[in-house]
Amino acid sequence: MVKIVNNPKISKIEGVRIVPLAQISDERGSVLHMIRNEGPLCEFGEVYFSEVLPGKIKAWKRHKQMTQNFAVPLGQIKLAFYDDREHSRSKGKIETLVLGRPDNYYLVQVPPFLWYGFQGIGSTPSILANCADMVHEPEESESHDYTNPDFPFLWK
Amino acid sequence: MVKIVNNPKISKIEGVRIVPLAQISDERGSVLHMIRNEGPLCEFGEVYFSEVLPGKIKAWKRHKQMTQNFAVPLGQIKLAFYDDREHSRSKGKIETLVLGRPDNYYLVQVPPFLWYGFQGIGSTPSILANCADMVHEPEESESHDYTNPDFPFLWK
Numbered sequence: 001m002v003k004i005v006n007n008p009k010i011s012k013i014e015g016v017r018i019v020p021l022a023q024i025s026d027e028r029g030s031v032l033h034m035i036r037n038e039g040p041l042c043e044f045g046e047v048y049f050s051e052v053l054p055g056k057i058k059a060w061k062r063h064k065q066m067t068q069n070f071a072v073p074l075g076q077i078k079l080a081f082y083d084d085r086e087h088s089r090s091k092g093k094i095e096t097l098v099l100g101r102p103d104n105y106y107l108v109q110v111p112p113f114l115w116y117g118f119q120g121i122g123s124t125p126s127i128l129a130n131c132a133d134m135v136h137e138p139e140e141s142e143s144h145d146y147t148n149p150d151f152p153f154l155w156k
Numbered sequence: 157m158v159k160i161v162n163n164p165k166i167s168k169i170e171g172v173r174i175v176p177l178a179q180i181s182d183e184r185g186s187v188l189h190m191i192r193n194e195g196p197l198c199e200f201g202e203v204y205f206s207e208v209l210p211g212k213i214k215a216w217k218r219h220k221q222m223t224q225n226f227a228v229p230l231g232q233i234k235l236a237f238y239d240d241r242e243h244s245r246s247k248g249k250i251e252t253l254v255l256g257r258p259d260n261y262y263l264v265q266v267p268p269f270l271w272y273g274f275q276g277i278g279s280t281p282s283i284l285a286n287c288a289d290m291v292h293e294p295e296e297s298e299s300h301d302y303t304n305p306d307f308p309f310l311w312k
Contacts, residue, residue, distance in 0.1 A: 028214055029207035029281060036202045036291050044200035046192045047287055049229040051185035058184055073205040074230050074283050125185060127230050127283065131203055135192050 001026045004102055011097075013081050014090045015111035018097070021071060023105050034071045035107060035131045043067070045134035049127050052077060052120035057155045059117020059146040066140060067133045068110040075126025076100035079108065082115040082151050094153050100126070117146060119155060157182045160258055169237050169251050170244045171267035177227060179261050190227045191263060191287045199223070201290035205283050208233060208276035213311045215273020215302040222296060223289045224266040231282025232256035235264065238271040238307050250309050256282065273302060275311060 002025045009018040024031040037044060045066070052058055052075075059080065070079065081095045098104050100122065110116055120126045146155045158181045165174040180187040193200060201222070208214055208231075215236065226235065237251045254260050256278065266272055276282045302311045 027209075028212035029209045029276065030205075032205040032207065034203040034205065037200050038291060044193050047190040047203055047285070049188040049190065049285075051188065051229070053183075053185045056184035073207070073285075074281060120185065124280065125230060129203070129205075129229075129285065135194060 006103060006105060009106065011095060012090055012093055013083050013095045013114065014088045015114065016081065016095070017109040019107040019109070021105050021107050023102060030101070032073050032101070032105065034073075034129060035069055043133040045132045046136055047129065047131050048136070049129050052118060052126050052128065054120045054123055054125070057117065057119045057146045059119070059155060060115045060144045060148065060151055061117065062115045062142055063112050064140045064142070065112055065134060067112060069131040070099065070108045070110065071106070071129050072099040073101070073127055073129060075120060075124060076122035077118045077126045077128055078121050079116065079118045080153055081110075082153060084115065085113050115151070117155070160261075162259060162261060165262065167251060168246055168249055169239050169270065170246045171270065172237065172251070173265040174253070175263040175265070177261050177263050179258060186257070188229050188257070188261065190229075190285060191225055199289040201288045202292055203285065203287050204292070205285050208274060208282050208284065210276050210279055210281070213273065213275045213302045215275070215311060216271045216300045216304065216307055217273065218271045218298055219268050220296045220298070221268055221290060223268060225287040226255065226264045226266065227262070227285050228255040229257070229283055229285060231276060231280060232278035233282045233284055234275045234277050236273050236309055237266070238309060240271065241269050271307065273311070
């Protein structure tokens with residue numbers, strides 16, 4: 001058994017937290033930490049998964065109330081943020097992160113009102129796990145198409 | 157978008173609950189429900205993943221305090237239970253379940269003191285997600301090798 005924990009990372013976007021997660025590997029397959037009911041990260045509402053097929057894009061979306069906690073236990077995704085929050089220190093900024101094992105296995109906490117999107121960049125389906133602090137409510141989220149020109153980011 | 161929910165299933169093992177989970181599919185990849193903070197299923201302790209490679213076996217294990225909630229968002233696994241609990245109506249019974257999409261996407265709740273194990277039966281790595289009702293504590297679980305002859309089940 002080998003325990004891997006990647007180096008800490010700091011987001012450029014206000015309110016985004018990036019926390020290294022342990023991967024305990026053995027020859028049968030790895031045990032992969034995600035989130036515990038302790039500390040400031042965690043208020044539990046719902047766990048669900050968003051599969052994203054190779055090359056496909058799920059963007060843009062934001063929640064008005066929900067804080068999300070993302071991890072990618074299988075596959076590789078590119079996650080992008082666009083911050084247009086009026087009073088944010090990072091207003092106007094784009095950030096992209098790659099998430100996936102073994103080098104980029106992190107918990108990423110996404111605050112409300114931040115636009116996000118993601119793309120499958122592996123050769124097989126990827127899984128984005130989300131542990132959210134509230135149960136899904138369709139009315140509290142907004143979406144735009146990934147081609148919307150108001151977003152200063154080109155998905156390839 | 158197509159929403160799939162499989163038929164209900166009833167476990168032969170006392171205390172095991174099998175709950176159909178929604179799969180909302182589109183051409184980019186599916187959204188897969190797992191667990192919500194509502195109803196009797198849910199007390200939140202920790203979410204983690206156990207990867208299991210094709211053909212590999214992770215068995216046997218039981219917890220003395222933890223109730224676990226399993227789902228398999230990617231891949232296919234065979235899950236087996238062995239009930240040797242003294243006062244259980246299903247004492248002595250083995251049960252096996254296949255978990256995986258699209259036909260066997262279920263939440264399976266596993267009570268304390270029930271032996272369980274699982275095997276990757278897909279051609280690619282499988283992910284067993286576990287939402288447990290407490291944070292991992294090494295002392296409250298026990299393990300036996302999958303070849304242990306006290307268990308009336310042969311892993312292939």
